[in-house]
Amino acid sequence: MNQALSFEQLRSLTPLNALSEPQWRLLRDQLVPQPLLAGQWLFRMGDQAPQTCFLLAGTLLLRDEAGREERLVAGSPASCHPLSPALPRRQEARALTDASVLVIDGATLDNLLTWRLAFQDLLLELDEGDGEDGWLEAMLNNPLFGKVPVDNVRAMFERLQVLELPAGSVILSEGETGDCCYFLKRGRVEVMRGTGSGQQVLAELEAGACFGEEALLADAPRNATVTLLEDGCVLRLDRGDFFALLKAPVVAEVGLGEAARLLASGAQWLDVRLQEEYERGHALEALNMPLHLLRLKSRLLDPARAYLCYCDSGKRSASATFLLVQNGFRAYALCGGVDALPAVQRDALLCDSGPGYLARSDGRVERSR
Numbered sequence: 001m002n003q004a005l006s007f008e009q010l011r012s013l014t015p016l017n018a019l020s021e022p023q024w025r026l027l028r029d030q031l032v033p034q035p036l037l038a039g040q041w042l043f044r045m046g047d048q049a050p051q052t053c054f055l056l057a058g059t060l061l062l063r064d065e066a067g068r069e070e071r072l073v074a075g076s077p078a079s080c081h082p083l084s085p086a087l088p089r090r091q092e093a094r095a096l097t098d099a100s101v102l103v104i105d106g107a108t109l110d111n112l113l114t115w116r117l118a119f120q121d122l123l124l125e126l127d128e129g130d131g132e133d134g135w136l137e138a139m140l141n142n143p144l145f146g147k148v149p150v151d152n153v154r155a156m157f158e159r160l161q162v163l164e165l166p167a168g169s170v171i172l173s174e175g176e177t178g179d180c181c182y183f184l185k186r187g188r189v190e191v192m193r194g195t196g197s198g199q200q201v202l203a204e205l206e207a208g209a210c211f212g213e214e215a216l217l218a219d220a221p222r223n224a225t226v227t228l229l230e231d232g233c234v235l236r237l238d239r240g241d242f243f244a245l246l247k248a249p250v251v252a253e254v255g256l257g258e259a260a261r262l263l264a265s266g267a268q269w270l271d272v273r274l275q276e277e278y279e280r281g282h283a284l285e286a287l288n289m290p291l292h293l294l295r296l297k298s299r300l301l302d303p304a305r306a307y308l309c310y311c312d313s314g315k316r317s318a319s320a321t322f323l324l325v326q327n328g329f330r331a332y333a334l335c336g337g338v339d340a341l342p343a344v345q346r347d348a349l350l351c352d353s354g355p356g357y358l359a360r361s362d363g364r365v366e367r368s369r
């Protein structure tokens with residue numbers, strides 16, 4: 001089986017060499033050389049596929065619109081750069097010998113590079129010189145920080161309260177009222193629901209993870225208990241700071257006018273209320289993913305689509321939007337929920353009824369019955 005490139009090999013490729021080791025790890029599935037047989041095309045003139053390609057072994061022939069040809073040999077200085085980077089492609093590329101290439105999704109690479117530029121200074125500033133800043137990079141790599149201005153992140157770090165805790169410490173308990181959220185700086189935590197024989201482990205989180213945000217967003221009791229599995233360190237962010245610095249930029253709240261514009265450009269309604277609420281009346285072609293099932297079901301959503309979350313009050317939809325953005329989706333929340341709409345608009349919005357629509361794992365949406 002093909003192996004991902006080593007860090008040493010990645011350091012010779014521009015602009016991959018501008019990324020950090022944790023970012024290379026995020027890309028690892030794409031950092032696997034692909035074989036290209038002699039005579040095979042890598043891309044044709046005018047191709048639009050957003051991919052960044054590098055030649056790793058063998059020889060390619062590049063030809064431009066004017067018929068000018070260039071032989072590109074792996075290991076030469078020119079092969080350290082992306083092949084014909086402009087889209088649509090201004091050159092075509094064909095293997096002259098058996099070759100090996102690296103093909104990376106251009107949008108993902110672009111996001112990682114943009115992130116790097118935005119947070120580079122901050123990472124240097126916050127580096128405590130204790131060799132323990134891997135958590136910081138893991139935390140900032142969370143897609144939600146792609147939406148948070150650097151100044152907010154800086155302000156957030158000024159306000160975080162550092163708590164060193166021994167193994168077994170219960171950081172928050174199911175059913176409690178929440179007045180803060182946490183980031184895990186060091187150690188591992190277990191997220192559990194229920195008690196006694198009904199106890200269930202939901203997840204184990206590692207350094208960089210954010211937790212305890214759902215009670216704040218949904219204005220509901222803590223939905224799980226979070227316990228440190230080993231001695232560790234957590235950073236506590238107060239409710240007010242969470243709302244001002246994180247929630248505000250991450251949860252884009254829209255009114256019906258903006259929602260209509262988003263729908264016209266391909267967005268989809270996502271109803272995060274319970275199934276019974278949904279069946280009584282829902283937005284046209286809305287998918288139903290109740291908030292408590294969203295972590296499980298979001299893999300059925302289409303990463304290329306934008307989702308417009310709604311609920312009754314706007315709280316569950318804010319929580320859903322936050323969760324979706326953390327998972328790399330484009331999501332918006334209907335401001336104030338359907339209850340904030342005048343009755344005529346509310347009835348017009350919830351005009352569809354019955355079991356509704358299902359999302360399939362390939363992002364397809366179908367009527368369920």
Ligand SMILES: Nc1ncnc2c1ncn2[C@@H]1O[C@@H]2COP(=O)(O)O[C@H]2[C@H]1O
Binds near residue numbers: 191203221223225295
């Ligand atoms: N399935 C899950 N996976 C990961 N984290 C979870 C899961 N369920 C709940 N949590 C986290 O556990 C926290 C418990 O408190 P909150 O409800 O405030 O916020 C919750 C989430 O941050």
